[in-house]
Amino acid sequence: MTASASFYEKLMKNCVSVSASRKVSPGPKLRASASPQPSHLPALATREHELVSLIVAGNNDKQAAEALGISRHGVDATWRRIFKKLSVHSRIEAVLMVYGLRQYGNP
Numbered sequence: 001m002t003a004s005a006s007f008y009e010k011l012m013k014n015c016v017s018v019s020a021s022r023k024v025s026p027g028p029k030l031r032a033s034a035s036p037q038p039s040h041l042p043a044l045a046t047r048e049h050e051l052v053s054l055i056v057a058g059n060n061d062k063q064a065a066e067a068l069g070i071s072r073h074g075v076d077a078t079w080r081r082i083f084k085k086l087s088v089h090s091r092i093e094a095v096l097m098v099y100g101l102r103q104y105g106n107p
Contacts, residue, residue, distance in 0.1 A: 042085045044098070051078050052098050055091065 047068065054064040065075045088094050
């Protein structure tokens with residue numbers, strides 16, 4: 001198994017766990033370069049990228065809110081902006097697009 005394969009397997013496991021509202025163990029801190037935004041995507045704000053990275057790393061909404069210094073309602077509002085910008089309906093779709101595993105505009 002290559003390093004990138006294990007990264008994507010862990011990413012998918014954490015996405016599924018977060019989507020099912022289960023607590024997951026924190027993963028390694030992601031470097032900014034770990035989530036390159038493909039050029040064909042609408043630009044996400046820094047705060048939006050930070051939220052996606054925190055969730056992928058295994059944090060829940062409460063932990064992400066604390067790390068970002070915002071309320072849980074702020075986290076929800078940030079997710080709504082991300083969904084609208086990327087034209088997606090779930091966190092998993094958003095994560096897959098940000099990490100380049102799903103093309104913008106394709107189901």
